[in-house]
Amino acid sequence: MSLELRAIPESGSTQVRQFLRGVFDSPDDALYIAPAQMHWKYWEPHPNWTGSRSYAYIDDAGDIAAHACAWPFGLRTTDAMLFGAHPIDWAAGMKIPGVGALLLRQIRSLRDISCCIGGTEIAQKVIRQTGFKPVATMKSLALPLRPLRQAFTHQRVNWKLPARFVRNTAWKMKAGSPPPDWSASIVEAHEIHVGLLPAPSDGLAVPVRSVALFEYLAKCPTADYQVWLVRHGREHRGYFLLSLVPGQARIADAWVTAPAGVEEWRALYALAIQAAREHRSSAELTTSGTLAVALEGAIACGFRQYTEEQVMMFDPKKQLASIERFHLQMIDNDMSFLHGHRPDYVT
DSSP states (O other): OOOEEEEOOGGGHHHHHHHHHHHHTOOTTOGGGSHHHHIIIIISOBTTBOSOOEEEEEOTTSOEEEEEEEEEEEEEOSSOEEEEEEEEEEEEOSSSTTHHHHHHHHHHTTSSEEEEEOOOHHHHHHHHHTTOEEEEEEEEEEEESOHHHHHHHOSOOSTTHHHHHHHHHHHHTTOOOOOTTEEEEEEOGGGSOGGGSOOOBTTEEEEOOOHHHHHHHTTOSSSEEEEEEEEETTEEEEEEEEEEETTEEEEEEEEEOSSOOHHHHHHHHHHHHHHHTTOTTOOEEEEEEOOHHHHHHHHHTTOEEEEEEEEEEEOTTOTTTTOOEEOOBGGGTTTTTOOOSSOOOOO
8 A cells, every 4th residue: 555645735624623533532613623723833833843743644545545734843952943843643444554653753854943842642652663762851840820710610529639639739839939020911923022032052952933933922812821031130131931721820931031040940930820819710820941940940939840751863964963952832833732621620
């Protein structure tokens, strides 16, 4: 049987939707395959990608054998700017063994580098077998904001609920407050000037960020993104990006300009807690990252780790060989917007 790799146009959205729904056994109303969400993920113009981001292997019968979305991401080092793809909505049918791994190899060849974060145990095995290497650990942290609201809307209503409410109420009280000379305000994306975006240093690779990327994220139909400008006195010191989904606020991206030690990151996360509390529907705040000093700042504010996943990188030209630390966050894959209509708390 022959296979043809195609970049799927939006006119093929129904076929892609039916294929993904069948592989993942998804309900008809699953948000990740809603027409508006598929348009945004696969075909909405993206500042770091030209054309369709939906790729599939098509068999002789014209059916999809495997599919993946090439989610754009990039890394900056002191020497280069590398653009890559992170496969999301990656799925393979059962008719052709190995077709999922074959598609992964094709996706990784589209750009300088490729990245995979998390995935099922089977997916992790395939990722390793296709040349990806672990370069970092992404840790996910959480903090309860409104334990009572969380208790009434929690996805697990069982005998543990009263104990969870008591624990989360006590936990919430330990959340840090911002220092008196630090503040944050919601702004338009264009108010985040280039000097506030992540900057690389020796041994540290940071993600490529831009106003155009924040404007693209703002078009997401299933999550509400907000850009917050961070100040220390009158000095602009960084930003954070909040993603609002049912029941949760997520710190989807953040950066503090140098000097940026634990105390500076603690101030930023305390401001993010304060900002998230402005949204009465948010009962929980989460964040994910790979930069140790940033994670230490979050933990100092009361966040606790609930999971960790390996960051796997494909770097065929060894352009990241000298990199010891990576700064990756939720918007470098689908973690900032993925949800299923209703709250899915981790605390």
